Amino acid sequence: MYRLLSTLVVGLMTAQLGAAEPPAELLQRMHDATRMLTYDGIFIYQRGPSIETMRIMHRYDSGVETERLISLSGPRREIIRDGERVTCVFADDQEVMVEKNPSQKVLGLEFTQPIDKLATFYGFSSAGQDRIADRAAQVVAVNPKTPDRYTYKIWIDEQTGLLLKSVIIGGADEVLEQLQFTQIQVVDSMADAMLQPEIVGSGFTWRFDASADETGDQSDMGWAPNWMPAGFELQDENIETMATSEMPVSHAVYSDGLAMVSVFVEKLMDNGDSMEGHSSMGAVNAFSRVDGEHQITVVGEIPLPTVRQIAASVAYEE
């Protein structure tokens, strides 16, 4: 049944050819295609002076997405997402990290998040046609109506609806990061072997994250931001045990349907270090501060001032 539905979706996606497709519909088609098609592609990812080449293999089968992302330049690295877990393999560190995939909790969102809602906070416009990876593409500009989020420019495959190129632009028209496929093909099926890690060997260190709600410790629930940019709604909230934190971490996720913000709160250990300040990773900004015995960190695909403002508003409410 799922395979039949998938085939129908593919058919619908590939049937909608033509240059006159409204930007919002193109975005919706891309949203569905990137998840519900099976494809194999190579792309270049640029952030600041850093340029990397990667390969993505994505399969949609029986309602389950499986994705393998591997680096083709620099250190050998792989990330494999399936319906249950995310496995990160880093050959340069001889380490593997396995985390439960939280997508099951929010799976419904990704298919029901209406593009219409985005129109409240972003303007969509057609930015012409282009050719990427030898495929005809429609270009859509997504411009925020307020300065508290980023501008996106997205190249969408006319035939399949897949994302072919993406640019995230910050203030002063600064390109924060961009991605561009050099080749991509949609396939009917993908063998399991293509979605297995290849670089794991003996001697690798395996690390696990006992994730999501398993600690039973709800003591740090109740921390919440008192301010969010318009349109950002709470999507998920739980206490997690992270591989990198000794204490359980309260993690709340907010989204406006395009950008996303995470609010992390954890109790500081007596001998633990605290952090205050900000860092950035391409279009992702983080801001940390300490409130009494708690470390508050906000991470978001939004400008730094917005992240800071959210972090400053986080408070504990009984």
Place this chain on the structure above:
Amino acid sequence: MDKEKISSFVDGEFDHSQAGAVIDALNDDPALQATWKRYHLIGEALRAQDDNFDVFGVSEKIQVDLNNEPTLLAPRAKPAKVSVPWSGLAIAASVAVVTVAVFLQGGPESEGPQNAVLDNPPPVVAEPAPLVAQRSEIQYPEQTASLSISPNTQKRLEGYMVNFNERRSTMGVRGMPPHVRTVGFENK
């Protein structure tokens, strides 16, 4: 799931077809997790003796990169007591992706178009309680001291970044496959 399998798993000597079962057992059984932690600590200690293995998962190359970087986040004055985290983040090398910037009020980031948010703060969603108003006036340091971030603090931030990217991969319209940020750290 017996301890022998866990031991094999920690040593990387196991049948890969059983990886899923082992992972599930570990996720579901706190006692097995404790066993795994113990075996892992033993293994790390042995490796540390053998070849000066970096128990924090920060490779020497990356540590050099870190030392050459401006300060990322300024830890408080409290001295770092470095413990051996059993679960130090596997992707510690991704520290290299964290671009450093001078931070906080009066710094370069407060200039330019992005500052519009701070100059004209959007309306607060909820009526702010006095306590909240007070918190929003928190005074941050004027500039970053030239301090090195501790490995523990760095790992915690990395963990947040990875968890953020995981959630991002399942939510909303994706303008960028989030995990490229995890894979594509800068290579120097």
